[in-house]
Amino acid sequence: MxxxxxxxxxxxxxxxxxxxxxxxxxxxxxxxxxxxxxxxxxxxxxxxxxxxxxxxxxxxxxxxxxxxxxxxxxxxxxxxxxxxxxxxxCGPSAAAAQLEGSKRFTKEIADAAGIPTAAWKAFTEADEAHDYVEEIGAPIVIKADGLAAGKGVVVAATLDEAHEAVTAIMEDKVHGAAGAEIVIEQCLVGEEISVFALCDGEDALYLGCAADHKRVGDGDTGPNTGGMGAISPPPWAGQAIIDATMATIIRPALGEMARRGMPFRGFLFAGLMVEEDGPKLIEFNVRFGDPECETLLPLLRSDLLPALVAATEGELKHVDLRWRDAASATVVMCSKGYPGAYATGGEIFGLEEVGALPEVTVFHAGTMADQGGILANGGRVLAVNATGADLQEAVTRAYEAVDKIEWADGFCRRDIGRRAIFAAQARK
The missing domain is CATH 3.40.50.20 (Rossmann fold)
Known part of the structure; x- marks a missing residue:
């Protein structure tokens, strides 16, 4: 092929x-x-x-x-x-891609399919949105309806933050046309996970679960980013949670999309909050996550290509993927200054040595080649993945690999997986 x-x-x-x-x-x-x-x-x-x-x-x-x-x-x-x-x-039509392209569309699908999600309301007028914020109170979540490069969601802890978000998105138009309409919703509380499925319009094949680390600083401090690292499996997402996700979120969404004449094919990414009464949908994305993709694929034992083909042909019911009984951790190395202004062009050394380490794979995210060398060419530059018998081993290997990479202008979070390791130990 x-x-x-x-x-x-x-x-x-x-x-x-x-x-x-x-x-x-x-x-x-x-x-x-x-x-x-x-x-x-x-x-x-x-x-x-x-x-x-x-x-x-x-x-x-x-x-x-x-x-x-x-x-x-x-x-x-x-x-x-x-x-x-x-x-x-292996991806959805433009109509089906509205599951990520429009927050309002996703909420409407969730309501129609009976998918558990946060209470919500959409607004096209800033004054009405401000009034609703006052009515509901904080904490509250403000979302630009359209695509905003992962930066269109504000979890406002106070009323002032919520009003500032409404003003920035709707009046100052910081996200352009993506903020012409906003969705304001209840703030869910629990543990956040990402569940992935490969879909063929009717059937869904489970592709794994991961926990991303969005904020730039240790201890989940600082601004949100595109992802500073990820681990799999998250200890707070056992088999019962996965089963509930597939039964109450993924498959009902597929059914509703098919009913509307826009069957969903490709990768479906459900961002979820695991609350005491089970998983609730935060958002859908219509592609594999990043850095979750770099975290999950090293655990796959099966050939991925036949599954991708089956998704395009409506034949996923004949596919059975096999996974390693192991854990995976990815640490993202970024240019200093990210997610704000950052410099590019710094040379990165040690990648060949790291690539030879057992159970370690370095994925390039924002690099460029120059006269035989590798230079930084983005905000998130490298995704360093390691696998192990458990999360502790995977995380230890990932950071041992990171420490062998020489890059003067780079940084990373030093606590990827730490909270998950503590949670796993507490469950033993």
């Missing part, structure tokens, strides 16, 4: 790493890719938002399957454009 992966980050490197091991693969392309994917595939200089260019390339190269990494091209209609050329895409 000839396969095209769309994207340039750590998630796409992890997908390329997994797919490149398949005996079904004949040629692998990544657009635009990064130095990590270049070692596994042919990088193609096409932007992820160049829908026409991606489709034309897929047609010219007789690509059999396209695997989109990020959400924006899916919301923009990449899967639809590929379908018009009879090219399979």
């Amino acid at each position: 000839r396969v095209l992966i769309v994207g340039s980050g750590g998630r796409e490197h992890a997908l390329a790493w997994a797919i490149s091991a398949s005996p079904l693969l004949t040629e692998l392309f990544v657009a635009p890719g990064n130095p990590g994917t270049a070692a596994l595939a042919t990088n193609v200089p096409l932007r992820t938002n160049d829908i026409a260019g991606l489709v034309n390339f897929a047609v010219a190269q007789k690509v059999d399957l396209v695997v989109p990494g990020p959400e924006a091209p899916l919301v923009a209609g990449l899967a639809d454009a590929l379908a018009a050329q009879n090219i399979a895409c």
